[in-house]
Amino acid sequence: MKKGIHPDYHKVVFKDSSTGFSFLTGSTANSDQTIEWEDGNTYPLILMEISSDSHPFYTGRQKFTQADGAVDRFNKRYGLNK
Template identity: 75%
Template sequence: MKQNIHPDYQQVVFMDTTTGYKFLSGSTKGSEETIEWEDGNTYPLIRVEISSDSHPFYTGRQKFTQADGRVDRFNKKYGFTDANAKPE
């Protein structure tokens, strides 16, 4: 391996500003702001707007916009029903 081309990794705490969720991870990013972690050590704090704690994909609160097709939406909008459909 070539010397002096790899970034320096350090432990940092990422904090989701939406939910307050914090996690410790390795990163090349640094910060002037610090926080004391659960192990008693002080680490740089990096604030992020979205993490796995607040992202809709991970939380299951995502919207499914294409649930039904164009014909179904048209029929729903104008109140048409299927005459051949079996009654429930």
């Protein structure tokens, strides 16, 4: 690899602002905010609006209204619910 063309890869804490869930991982993202992590070290803090802790797909709280509506329309059209 060529030297000097790649961004700095370092440890960063990502925090879900809606649930408070946070995790430490490697990233090239930078931030002016910092946080002291469980290991006693200080890392850059990146705030997110949604993560796997709050996203409906991962939490199982997703809504199937569009699919339910399609099934209802099909049943009404072809009279299967008589």
